[in-house]
Structures are given as C-alpha cells and as structure tokens.
Amino acid sequence: MPDGIASGIEEEINVIRRCTESELATILEIINLAAQAYKGVIPDDRWKDPYMPLEELRHEIDDGVVFWGMEHNGQLLGVMGMQDKGDVALIRHAYVRPHFQKRGVGAKLLQHLEGMTQKTILVGTWAAATWAILFYQRHGYVLVSDEEKNRLLKKHWSVPKRQIETSVVLAKHVHDRSLPQKPASGDRSRR
Secondary structure, three states: OOOOOOOOHHHOOOEEEEOOHHHHHHHHHHHHHHHHHHOOOOOHHHOOOOOOOHHHHHHHHHOOOEEEEEEEOOEEEEEEEEEEOOOEEEEEEEEEOHHHOOOOHHHHHHHHHHOOOOOEEEEEEEOOOHHHHHHHHHOOOEEOOHHHHHHHHHHHOOOOHHHHHOEEEEEEEOOOOOOOOOOOOOOOOOO
C-alpha cells in the first residue's frame, strides 16, 4: 500500500472533482488498468488492448462525457463520466484503480454524479461483467428488459451491433430513487 494512504480510504479526506484536460493520461491509465478485469470475461471479439485508446477517450469527451474523479493526496483513485442525453443522463466509463476497488470509491463517485441530476440515469455494461451489474443493483439500479436495452443502446449510445448483443442496461430514476416498472408482456392486470 502506498505510504500515507490508510487501509480504509473511506475514513480519509477525499475530494471528488471534475477532471481536467491535463489528466487525460491519468484517466486512461485508470480505465485501462481497471478494464483488465474484462479480459477473458467479455467476448474475445470485444476485447482490445489498450481497452480504451487516447483517440477514443478524446472522442467520448468531445461527445459530451464529463469525467469526475476521486482524488486522495493528489492521486486520482477512480473516474466516472456523465453524459447528458436530453431526457436521460448516462453514467459512462466508471473505473477505479484496482488497488482501491471495494473501498467505496465507485460508490462515492456514483452518489456524487446522481446528486447532479434529476433525470433517469442509465448505465450500460457488459452482460458478462457480473460484478459491475451487482454494483449498480446494490445502488438501486434495475436491469431493463432486452427489448428496452436494445432500444436504449441504439438511441443513447454509439456502439456496434455486437456490443448491443453482449451488453445490458440498468436504470435508476434519481428523483424518487426508484424506477417505475412496466408490466411484463402478457400481464393483463390493470395497475
């Protein structure tokens, strides 16, 4: 463990702040280190090394993704992007340095970003990334149906067909912290 960082970083003073242009290399480092968890888990045809090249990160920022980071003693521990898509907000590229995972960094970043909007928040992730799905479910996000997932990914993300096939979308209405549930198809009861 690096000197000066307690084992329980949640007890330490951490700053959540908007990332700057000068931190692109650090953002990429965090994304590409943490994304190693996907290797051998997501379909081989979706894995690339580096997972996110600089040109892709620049494109995401140019497309409206705003990155926020949790900093401790001048070091970014994790990053999470938010993209306003009009009627919804998207959580994009949420990654924590592997050494600081499972210590509340992602949860605090998510809570901070949720506090910035009253819109429904959508998160897309790999269907095989069960740890990511469980993380969002623990924070009140609900998996949408396959039909809704396909519609949302086509409407709000720019991803290839193969990624749509291998992804899931989770949703949370932040205003009342719940997502209204549609009756399942075939359910004829009136609500």
